[in-house]
Amino acid sequence: KRKVGILISGRGSNMSALIEAAKQPDYPAEIALVLSNRPEAAGLRHATDAGIATGVISHRDFADKRSFEEAMDERLREAGIDLICLAGFMRLLSPWFVDAWRDRTLNIHPSLLPSFKGLDTHARALAAGVRVHGCTVHIVRAEMDDGPIVAQAAVPVSSQDTAESLAARVLGAEHRLYPHALALIASGRAIVEGERVRVDAEAVLPQMII
Ligand code: GAR
Numbered sequence: 001k002r003k004v005g006i007l008i009s010g011r012g013s014n015m016s017a018l019i020e021a022a023k024q025p026d027y028p029a030e031i032a033l034v035l036s037n038r039p040e041a042a043g044l045r046h047a048t049d050a051g052i053a054t055g056v057i058s059h060r061d062f063a064d065k066r067s068f069e070e071a072m073d074e075r076l077r078e079a080g081i082d083l084i085c086l087a088g089f090m091r092l093l094s095p096w097f098v099d100a101w102r103d104r105t106l107n108i109h110p111s112l113l114p115s116f117k118g119l120d121t122h123a124r125a126l127a128a129g130v131r132v133h134g135c136t137v138h139i140v141r142a143e144m145d146d147g148p149i150v151a152q153a154a155v156p157v158s159s160q161d162t163a164e165s166l167a168a169r170v171l172g173a174e175h176r177l178y179p180h181a182l183a184l185i186a187s188g189r190a191i192v193e194g195e196r197v198r199v200d201a202e203a204v205l206p207q208m209i210i
Pocket residue numbers: 008009010011012013014015087088089090108109110118119171174
């Protein structure tokens with residue numbers, strides 16, 4: 001099994017979805033470590049309760065971004081991590097870190113990329129009047145919310161939606177999408193080829209996940 005390290009900054013509901021999925025005996029990845037850059041992140045408690053090793057590496061404890069990221073890199077290597085999953089990790093990673101973990105770092109973003117990179121994606125989707133919204137799991141590149149797409153899930157947008165109701169619908173899709181996308185990468189059924197991901201024709205895709 002591939003060993004996965006999850007980086008979080010807060011609630012950690014996507015982290016919990018990955019932990020839950022990885023309990024299945026045939027799941028191709030094991031969650032070996034959860035790191036948070038914020039000591040008060042609620043997700044830390046959930047990870048500990050699930051019996052997973054956790055660590056806090058607070059960016060505030062370091063003189064600069066480089067030494068903060070070196071500390072994370074070291075901890076991930078010590079734990080023998082093969083793949084990193086960003087799950088609501090709200091710091092932009094430097095090019096050197098992205099290169100060190102090139103094609104081995106996944107992120108989930110709450111929009112159908114390349115639309116709506118950045119923050120406040122749900123309010124911006126409503127303002128744009130889109131009828132379909134969703135979430136994306138992609139391979140991390142140095143540019144924010146950029147990189148080869150592993151999988152996406154679509155949700156409908158209704159005229160009655162608020163940013164909150166839409167966020168809740170997308171979050172439900174995120175919790176199904178991320179375990180599926182990680183399994184594709186960890187099992188080798190999805191392979192990064194340059195700036196695209198090739199998915200095995202036999203990989204079975206759940207409805208609305210494409
Ligand atoms: C999720 O909706 C995730 O897609 C988003 O933050 C939320 C974290 O929730 N990530 C980003 O906006 C990254 N740019 P969680 O901590 O409960 O998983």
